[in-house]
Amino acid sequence: TGGAYDTVPEVMIIRGFIANGAPIVPVVYDEAGHRVATQYLLAVLEGAMPAERLLHYREFDSGLPGHPEKHLTPGVQFSSGRLGHLWAFCNGVAMANPDKAVVLLGSDGSQMEGDNAEAARLAVAHQLNIKVLVDDNNVTIAGHPQQYMPGYDLSRTLAGYGLTLATTLGEDLDALYTDLARAFSDTRPQAVVIKRPMAPGIPGAEGSPSAHEVLKPEIAIAYLEAQGAPEEAIALLKAAQPEKCPLTYRGSTGVGKNRDDFGKILNGILDQMSPAQRIASVRVFDNDLEGSCGLHHVRKQHPEVFVRGGIMERG
Ligand SMILES: Cc1ncc(C[n+]2csc(CCOP(=O)(O)OP(=O)(O)O)c2C)c(N)n1
Incomplete structure (x- = not known):
């Protein structure tokens, strides 16, 4: 499933x-x-559920949804998915x-979320023994932060809060091990930015925001074949068919999708204005959810008023 497993080394x-007995709360929190x-x-590794259950990952009503939900899935010990909410929670832990x-796994996108800034300050003020390991892959849903938000520097931001900071290379396992060992060797609040x-x-997925989601079967199959993975795994993926959703939707079924239409309707209003009026009075801010809110229609049709804001809820 692509990017979801990127943090497996740490x-x-x-x-x-x-x-080996290090004094660490045995939950790998992930915001x-x-x-x-x-x-x-x-x-599965902890024995809370059988491995076969993983075959039902993100299947409707399987109890393995796309975000962790405590009390729903055996072995899952926290709920998350609302970016920026878990650091404050981990301060409490x-x-x-x-x-x-x-331990809190973080991501570069969610560090733009303002809640993290508040949580970081509290962790520093109280010198909490929290280690924030940030997967800095320069990818979010809407693209590459270094392109759409130049000037934002994750390492400098986290260091600016007063955290002890290391920047390391995630695919250099010796460097990663050394930097993690150092971070856990004392009790200060620390961030390790893992690039x-x-x-x-994974050819066809590396570096791409599309790997944020479940990998396309053809990409996964080609990867497994190149790795010489077991035939059964490859055959399983080749035979997999999307199942029809068992739910019946009322409301806008057959008419359009509310969220997508939002951007199209905005375009309709913008089309009626003169270019000078648009520039003088309208800006459309995307919070890294342009595809979900239909704002990609505005980016394409009216780039002159479109602003990429990064992941933010309050701006
Ligand atoms: C508060 C909040 N805003 C927006 C989203 C929607 N969302 C899910 S993942 C994501 C961005 C992912 O970027 P990053 O956190 O860097 O993770 P990566 O794609 O590198 O795995 C966004 C905006 C969310 N889950 N929570």
């Missing part, structure tokens, strides 16, 4: 630390809830466990 290194596949994998470190492309080493 997750496995930390599991090694815990297995990027869309990477929930790793949590399901951990639940750190306060409740003063003799242990708390790697999205979905490293």
